[in-house]
Amino acid sequence: MNKSFSTPSSKLKGKNATEIDVNQPWELDNQAWWDWYVTLAEKDTKTINDTKSVRDFKSNKILSLYELKNELNTTYKLNLKQKKFFQENGFIKIKNMFTENAIFTLNRELSRIIIKGFSKRQMKDSRFLSLDMTWLNNELIKQFVLSPRIAKLISELLGVLSVRLYHDNILIKRPGCGRTPWHHDTHHFPLATQDVVTAWIPAHAIPESMGPLTFAKPIDAYKLVENIEFNKFNNSYDKNIIKIFKDKKIQTESGSFDIGEISFHHNLCFHSAGSNNTSNDRIVLANTYYADGAKVVKNPTMVSGDWKKFIPNTMPGEVAASQLNPVCWPIKGFK
Numbered sequence: 515m516n517k518s519f520s521t522p523s524s525k526l527k528g529k530n531a532t533e534i535d536v537n538q539p540w541e542l543d544n545q546a547w548w549d550w551y552v553t554l555a556e557k558d559t560k561t562i563n564d565t566k567s568v569r570d571f572k573s574n575k576i577l578s579l580y581e582l583k584n585e586l587n588t589t590y591k592l593n594l595k596q597k598k599f600f601q602e603n604g605f606i607k608i609k610n611m612f613t614e615n616a617i618f619t620l621n622r623e624l625s626r627i628i629i630k631g632f633s634k635r636q637m638k639d640s641r642f643l644s645l646d647m648t649w650l651n652n653e654l655i656k657q658f659v660l661s662p663r664i665a666k667l668i669s670e671l672l673g674v675l676s677v678r679l680y681h682d683n684i685l686i687k688r689p690g691c692g693r694t695p696w697h698h699d700t701h702h703f704p705l706a707t708q709d710v711v712t713a714w715i716p717a718h719a720i721p722e723s724m725g726p727l728t729f730a731k732p733i734d735a736y737k738l739v740e741n742i743e744f745n746k747f748n749n750s751y752d753k754n755i756i757k758i759f760k761d762k763k764i765q766t767e768s769g770s771f772d773i774g775e776i777s778f779h780h781n782l783c784f785h786s787a788g789s790n791n792t793s794n795d796r797i798v799l800a801n802t803y804y805a806d807g808a809k810v811v812k813n814p815t816m817v818s819g820d821w822k823k824f825i826p827n828t829m830p831g832e833v834a835a836s837q838l839n840p841v842c843w844p845i846k847g848f849k
């Protein structure tokens with residue numbers, strides 16, 4: 515699958531502000547969206563150069579689909595402390611969500627998909643590459659995306675009975691790619707609910723030098739920056755957030771991820787990511803889920819990106835329940 519390669523930032527520059535108002539829908543694909551979006555980030559001040567390989571798995575067994583299913587179908591028991599942490603902070607990182615073998619299996623499959631999905635020219639730049647909806651044609655990715663282990667945990671974090679899939683997203687931050695700007699995902703998902711969580715599943719260990727996801731604490735941090743106007747042309751929005759968080763002494767969590775460690779973030783949680791200062795790709799499978807019954811907002815904007823691909827045949831204002839948004843929890847046969 516070869517994605518179209520467009521440069522939205524140059525398209526944006528060619529037009530005046532009223533022509534590409536942020537309130538207008540996004541007309542390009544999800545890759546184009548990421549290409550544009552990372553141009554809005556302030557440069558990283560840290561320059562950690564780390565060339566050691568993070569591909570080093572202690573065990574490197576590729577699991578069969580049957581073995582993988584068994585693992586992805588077991589449920590995880592959240593404790594009260596974890597639930598409280600998520601309620602207060604809007605995110606949680608959980609170690610050992612998956613075994614090293616499961617992550618190794620995911621790593622090999624994602625690496626194969628990436629080689630197939632992008633041309634040499636596309637892979638040459640220090641870009642943020644993205645592929646979505648691969649679960650539709652790939653049984654292994656489908657197991658991860660529709661995993662009851664993940665979906666049940668999300669329903670418990672949100673305190674809702676049932677969750678649907680919004681979309682999957684393979685996120686590849688290439689060596690040398692800069693920061694991901696500060697944002698919360700409410701900006702991105704055209705869903706008229708606050709019950710949305712993304713599971714961010716690294717396909718290897720992510721040291722700090724590689725740009726792990728960074729979270730602001732507590733979840734209410736977004737209220738401090740609610741009135742900052744989003745700027746689609748430059749990094750002023752990101753710069754403003756950095757300044758306000760610093761002035762207000764907002765704590766951030768930017769630690770590394772071990773193999774098998776996964777983070778879950780709520781759509782109101784402010785997050786960003788550092789630049790990738792290593793010589794390896796940072797490869798992550800990020801899947802987003804929402805409470806069953808949610809509707810599409812009445813006016814999706816350009817920041818909502820390619821949403822019609824993820825919720826097809828659905829008009830703004832209608833319930834988001836297309837065939838591409840299966841209920842991932844509850845699932846028959848599981849308690």
Ligand SMILES: O=C(O)CCC(=O)C(=O)O
Binds near residue numbers: 685687800
């Ligand atoms: O991977 C990144 O750098 C950003 C991902 C992100 O913002 C998200 O998954 O919500």
Ligand SMILES: [Fe+2]
Binds near residue numbers: 697698699785
């Ligand atoms: Fe995000």
